[in-house]
Amino acid sequence: MEHAKPLPSYLVQRYQGWKATTYTENRAWYKRLATDGQRPRAMVISCCDSRVHVTSIFGADQGEFFIHRNIANLVPPYEPDGDHHGTSATVEYAVTALKVAHLIVLGHSNCGGVQGCMSMCSGEAPELEEKSSFVGRWMDILRPGYDRVKDESNAELRLQMLEKEAVIVSLENLMTFPFVREAVEQGSLSLHGLWTEIGEGGLEYLCPSDRSFQPV
Structure with a gap:
């Protein structure tokens, strides 16, 4: 090498x-x-963004969190097609082997991946539409979220809404995994959606009754 x-x-x-x-x-x-060995109580799926530091936000020590990071903290839908699925494999291991009690999806402000999805879906980034674009094909996961916010006229608010949709879409997709759904229905696993405002150090949680995000 x-x-x-x-x-x-x-x-x-x-x-x-x-x-x-x-x-x-x-x-x-x-x-x-x-x-x-490790016995983490929670798994956290967060963005690769270097400004999002999960262990610092929660004051966690080694062994507390099972952490997976990817572009825009996305979870794809359940697709056992034999291809490579890093995020899906991590979720499977956390739920079936480590038996985590909590699965947290953490989104954040000023997310470059979400901005890329916004640009791609609005026709402003044709390079991301190319089949050879790994980022573009990954951000396809968020297209349902874009469809829900595309009519918002305020660009800054629309981006923030899509960042939160990245959390919601991921939680929706998590429930397509049979072992996740079974654990949730049995009460051995709970799902949580969070969004952090980097500049202000704010943290909001997803309220399931109305899909709004409220301060923690």
């Missing part, structure tokens, strides 16, 4: 600092995690 390079020095320094402080001070805890 001649293309692989050593880590840049700033990452090496950060690792060494972590190993000398946080790890050393909690060595027994890390050893226990390694030998006893």
Whole structure:
């Protein structure tokens, strides 16, 4: 692998600092995690965006969350077609093997992926319509959400509405997975929708009765 390079020095320094402080001070805890395995209570599906830091938002430590990140925190519908499905595989493992009690979809403000979906669906990004566009084909998942907000005239509000639709569409798609639906109906799993406003540090939850988002 001649293309692989050593880590840049700033990452090496950060690792060494972590190993000398946080790890050393909690060595027994890390050893226990390694030998006893993970038992997270919740799975979080969030965006890849570097500004969304799930463990910081909830003050979580190692072993608490099973986290999956992808573009625009989307979950595709259940499609056992034999193709590669990273998100679907992660959901399956969390629900059937780890037996998480909570499954959280976390959206966020100023989401570039959602903006890409908006541009694509409104005809402003033809490059995303190309079959070869991985981002475009992934954002196809959100087209039903776009159809629900496309008539909003305020562009800023329309984008925020679509960011929240990304959460709603993902929750709807999660219920198409038989093992998710079974766990929810049995009461062993609960689904939660959240949206965070990055600049203000705000957090809103999806109210299932009217599909609105309310402050936590």
